[in-house]
Amino acid sequence: MCLNNWGGINHKVLQFNEYVNLFSGKSGSGKSTVMDAIQVILYGSFSPTFLNKAADDAKNRRSVLSYLRGEQKDGSANRGDCDFCSVIALEIEDTGSHTFTCIGIAFEVRKNDSEIKRFVYFSHSGRMPEPSYVTADGFCYSNNDIKKLVNTRSQSADRRARGDVNRIYASKEAYLGTLYDVILGYIDPNRFITMEKSAIALRMTNGTGQFIRDYMFPKSDSGTIETISEQLDAYRQIREKIEDMRKRIELLKEIKESGQELVNIQSDIVMAETMIRCIDIEDMRAKIQAAEDDKKRIEEEQDRLSEKAEDIAGQQADVQQEYIQVCADLKSSDLGSKKDQLRELEKRSLMLTDNSRQWIKITNGLKAWDEDEVITDYVSNAVLNLIEEIVDGDVTEAKCQELHLKLESIKKDIEDELEDNTSQKNEITKELKEKKRLVDDMKNNRKSYSESLRSARAALQRDLSDRFGEPVKVQVFADMFDVQDEEWKNAIEGRMGRLKFSLITEPRYAHTAAVIFRDMKQFEDVDLINSKAIMDSEPKAMDGSLYEAVDTKEKYVDVCLKRYLGHIIKCRSVDELEQVRDGVTPDCYSYSNFIFRHLKKRDYTTNACIGGRVSKARLAEYEADVERLEKDQIQLMGIISSLKAQRDFECLKGEPEYFVGLSEASDELKAVNSQKNELEEIIRTMENGQYKELKEKKRLLEKNIDALKSAFSLNQQQINEKISQHEKIIGANEQRRAQLDDMLQGYVAREELEKQVQDMLQHSSGASVKSKQREKLIELQGADGNGGRQQSCVETLQTARYRYIKEFPSGQFSGAEKSNKAYEELLEKYEKDYEPAYESEFEEQCKVIYKSLRENVIGTIHGDIKAAKRHAYEINRLLRETNFSDSTYQIKIEPAKNENGQFYDMLMAEELDSKNPDNGGIAGQISFGEDDFYKKYEQKIKLLTDKFMPPRDEDEHLRMQKRKEMEQYADYRNYLSFSMYEQVTDENGRVIRENFVDDMAGRDSGGEGQNPKYVALLAGFAMLYMQQSNRDSKIKLVLLDEAFSKMDQERSAVCLKYARKMDLQLIVCVPDERLQSLIRNVDCVYGFRRHNNQISMMHIDKGDYLKLMEG
Known part of the structure; x- marks a missing residue:
């Protein structure tokens, strides 16, 4: 590997061993700097997301540009103020053909660049140029130098690598395509990059089982989805035709049944209405006859009541003559005039009593001027003496007028005084409120x-x-x-x-x-x-x-x-x-x-x-003011209350003669009461004589007159009622005869119906029979004739028609047809002509779908699951041969524990292992037993068929979503559950317990928790590299940063030996303290140091180091 102007490295070339390579150094010594350079070359990416991942430090985010400039934590940079070139490259040896290929990236960086703008991806055959991408003047190759080198190698006669690798790539995609397909041997780039990123920081966030599923057992590539989707689309079309025909027949049957039911109901309605009409006619005739009988009886009662009226009139004349004579006798006596005088005296007594009470009230009101202590101070002695004279009864118009004027003058003086006191009280209240507020503020500082x-x-x-x-x-x-x-x-x-x-x-x-x-x-x-x-x-x-x-x-x-x-x-x-x-x-x-x-x-x-x-002295002063003001306020309020009381005192408002009259009422009342008593005694004496007898006789005559009047009135009332009843009967019968004529209009007598009605009337009354028929009519057509079963049936028929028209609007129906004949003819046509033909075509298509589903989906998944189990067997065999300290690990494949697990038995059925002699003995093909397999798994086959049904909707998003769902059901891994477990055996080697790794997460120590993760990781890389191609030379690289951090020496050594068995090439970063425990199991060691922002790397001779340890 060559690093020119990368991080704290100006120029360095590293040589790696075919198996285990170790980077040793303190934290921050530069190990991750080299590891990140390897990742940038292999991924072709400048994203910072995978850089320095093992550090897991959110604040220490690095970028490719920061590596190029050599930026440090203290803010300085080795190449921050200059323009420079940089090259990072890997030299890859094909151990099968012993040829070399170099891959890398060249950069040109300007000092003002805020992002990477000038770079080229390149690869060339042969070894790195001497001296490792550095010119004769000691400068790093520029992008043009790289292009010249690639052009020179493309024309060289040296032995080349596989394919055309002498290229400058126009894009990242082109670079990665050549890298993974040609140079590294047709490796899956997505799996490789994802697994390397996971290995760097060893994070299996979704668990070991999910890691095994994604990276040890890849998804199979087959065209089953396209094949089955096309056939299912044809299948759906014929199925929709069948469903359409069945839907038409079903809806037309509903229309036919609803129409027949409506005809039956309408017949029942006509029958019930005719029966009611027949009963009404018979009832009307009976009513007319009964009314004639009632009319004759009422005429007889009218004659009897007329005779009784003449008798009562004669008695009334005799009694009235006698009553007139008694009244004349009573009037001739003097008792009446005496009673009139008595009534006048009683009225006069009541009036004088009221006047006397009013005068007492007035005198009490005048006494208040002398009794109230506050008001008395405003009244002179002359006024008090005048009040005393009037109260004692010395009342004249002059004295009343004089007292009224003097009291009005006193009231005016008191009101003036009241106004002054009220104003003074308001000022004191305002001042008191202000003082209280000041005191409260001072007390609360x-x-x-x-x-x-x-x-x-x-x-x-x-x-x-x-x-x-x-x-x-x-x-x-x-x-x-x-x-x-x-x-x-x-x-x-x-x-x-x-x-x-x-x-x-x-x-x-x-x-x-x-x-x-x-x-x-x-x-x-x-x-x-x-x-x-x-x-x-x-x-x-x-x-x-x-x-x-x-x-x-x-x-x-x-x-x-x-x-x-x-x-x-x-x-x-x-x-x-x-x-x-x-x-x-x-x-x-x-x-x-x-x-x-x-x-x-x-x-x-x-x-x-x-x-x-605040000042305490001022606070005391304000408190004293508050106390004084409160006393003054209370005193003033008492005076004001007393002064206001005078407003209700008597001051003789009114005419003086009125008060003089009130003062004399008491003496006059005594005289009137004396006269009234004498007159009452005279009247009482007169009433006990002859007058009493006349009065009793008059009372009896009045009573007799009232009784005769009542009897005559009652008799006359009865006569009027009979006359009214007679007239009503005549009028009602005339109406009944007219109604009967109307009823008979258009009525055709039916002997059978009338006989049935007569039979019913013998057992029940006409009203009862009619009630039952009306209830039947209400049930059939509702209370208003627009409801009931008839309306419901009409609505059902209309709904059935509209449902059919809505489903099939292109037909010839409007829904308002009076007859169902056209619907019933169409139903008969469908049932005889179309349905059998579609059913036959559907059966044929179902056979095609079943055959395709079994061959292209079920058979493929069956073969993939068996292949996965074979791979798992090979890995488990290798794992059984490796004892990780005191643990042995195995990979387990089981049916999925989710809803997909329901298909496992069908996908692994024995019938799928039958071989067809015509296809060369390939497993998973159909030859016999199809009917048995279909009958056994019919429901599961239909359910799986629905999963692969292509979407009808043309929406691109829905199609892509359905495509993803079909790919999941075509992926054999979704029907399986993957896991790793620790195998516990007894002294005889028999397995007694299986401890699943994901279940033990959090319970094991750090080393025990890391051990199975490294086992799964290394096995996953081995599976990735074994499955990539049949080439003899294969990539074996695994990058591990901060590796085996929680594992002891023994477990770490076993993992490294396990990697050798897997034929993997490891580059491992560890701190210095782990070097001594790992060096016996590694092949190449580099020691890293950082000084003055420069990274140095020294190759450590393993033999010399071991001798040093022994010494």
Whole structure:
């Protein structure tokens, strides 16, 4: 192998032994660099996916371009800043003909290339040129040099390799085609590349069984799918014709049966309707006769009731005359007038009682002015005396008018007082709420900032944090400094005023904050300090200024305090204030701009907020204010409640004469009640005499008159009812006779039917018989004549017709035919003419399909399975001869454990081993026993036939999908299950247990787990190389990186000996610590070292190394 400008190698040639070659070195010494170069040559691929796979390091992803430039982990590169050429090549010896062929790839790399752009795949006969693709000037061959070399070798008289190998390849595909078909001996490239990639890192992700299936037992190549698909397509066409004919016959039979059923139902309907009509006629005649009898009976009852009415009228006249005489006698007595007087007195008594109660209510209302302690203070003694006189009964119109005016005046004064107290209470409530909020904020160490200020601060802080991608704090200026001298605290609070509520940020955020704050127009009452501008102005503080009384930890805040407080001088008198331009005294008397003013008290009391923490003294002051305000609030609420009560007090609204009348009602009531009692006694005496007898007689006469009126009314009612009944009977009979005439129209009497009806009427009533017939009609045609069995049958017939028309729209039917005759004629034609012919053709096609399926599919799979078992037998024989430490491994082939396993018995049937004398004794051909085989496996054969049925749909995706499914069922491996197991024997060599490798995964130690994987891997390569061709010389190469990492010396040695038995050529990478344990079983050793980003390789003499070990 030659490596020119590859990784940390400038120029190196390695020679490999025919059997076991070992690369030894520390991690990162360059072993994988050489292994990756071999893979790039064999795969013809520049993809990074297979490079350095044994490292399994996601962060250490290499590429072919990084190898060419010699890039290192520290970011440097051996050839990073120059243009250069590179060649990697393998020299392959044909051990049968002892000829040599070289294959490789040449690269030209520019320093600014980000991908591989200039390269050529090449191969040539003979050995590598001296000195291994390097020019006389010491430079690596360029692409043109390679082309010249290939051209020279193509014209050379030296012995050439098999085929035309002196070529420059235009594509990767052309290169791989020559490599695998001509040079390596017709090897399957996909299997070879996949197995080599698996061997590099020894990963069998799907299990050992799946690996054995994919790489030790390849898929057979046969044209069975095309053959069987064409025949099945013809089979499907004739089968569809049969199914079409059967479908037509089936649908036409449904139409015929539905039509016959409809005719039967319609006959039953006519019979039932005729029977009901016959019964109705007989019923009508009977009703007419019964009505005539009823009319005669009613006329007799009418005569009797008329006589009774005349008798009652005579009795009424006698009683009425007697009643008139008694009423005249009662009216002539004086009792009536007395009772009228009594009724008038009772009305007068009720009215006076109401007036008396109303006056009592009014006097009680007037007493409230004297009884309420709060209201009494607003009422003068003169008014109270006037109220007392009226309550005692001294009531005149003048006094009522006077009291009303004075009470109205008092109520107005009280309302004014109530309005003042309510206003005062509202102010106290507002102040109390504010004080409570301040106390709550102070107790929770919070400043009582406005909601607008809080919102502005939060919004600005959030936007700044989003803009800078880090937390940015926005502070209130008052929170950033403290007042050290308590004497000047109020003065500082007052002079800072609104400024102390301003927002401030660190200077580095000031400009961005100003930009953001410009769009926050809703916060008109919030200010933002430009801390950056103040820092840049570098203000100075004057001696004796308020700046000396404050302190802060932030430098930019300190500068702001110099700017705002450094010019305000602390003074204690007006004289001192007049000596400065800007000053203030401790009692908050300020002088500025030649103006004296008192600082707003609210700024240094309620709105005081300077400092990191609240003042305990101020908290105590606010708590005392809260307690005082709560007491004042309670007191005012009591006064307001009492003042509001006067609104319900009596003030004599109304006319004075009305109140005078109410006050006299009590005395008048006593006089009226006395008169009423005397009159009641007189009436009671009169009623106990002759008047009582007349009154009783009148009551009895009234009762008798009422009874006669009721009797006469009842008798007259009965007469009217009889008249009405008589008229109704006459009218009804006339209608019945008209109905009977209508019933008889078109009715033809049928003696047989009428006799049947008469027989039925002897056992049941007409209504019962009709009910049964109507139930039958409802069942047949529904309650409205458009349903029932008839409608269902019509719908069934129509559905059957439409189903046939839908299935076969090209016919001559519309579905609205009145008769089924055309359908029935077509059915008869199909049954006699077409069906037998199609059935015969179908039977012939089935025979052809069965024969083809058995020969092209079942027989082929049968032979492939037997061949696979023979291969497995050969491998197992070799495995039995090799004892892997204390383990012996075997490969096992069984029927598939999935749904495909159901076909195994059929595919391995003894009938398939029969030989046909005409075909040279080839197994799997048909000669006899076909009927027995088909009968035995009929269901499985039909099921397998469906699997190979070609798709009818023309969609390319569906065809490809079905093609893949058919290829799976044509692949003998899908009917088998592959596995490897560890064979456990007793002391006599008898097998007592089989431990399957995939089942033991995770339970064995590392070495025991790797052992069977290497057994399967090496056996798979042996199978691959044995099956490739019949050539004497065959490729035997296996690449193993980080091999036998978990296996001990004994197991590793057995694996290497096993590889020799398999006649394989190994290139194995191991760390230095494994060299001593493996060197006795290898043929060629290279030691790898890396120094200053350069890889060196030294060939180690095995004999010298063993002597060194013995020494």
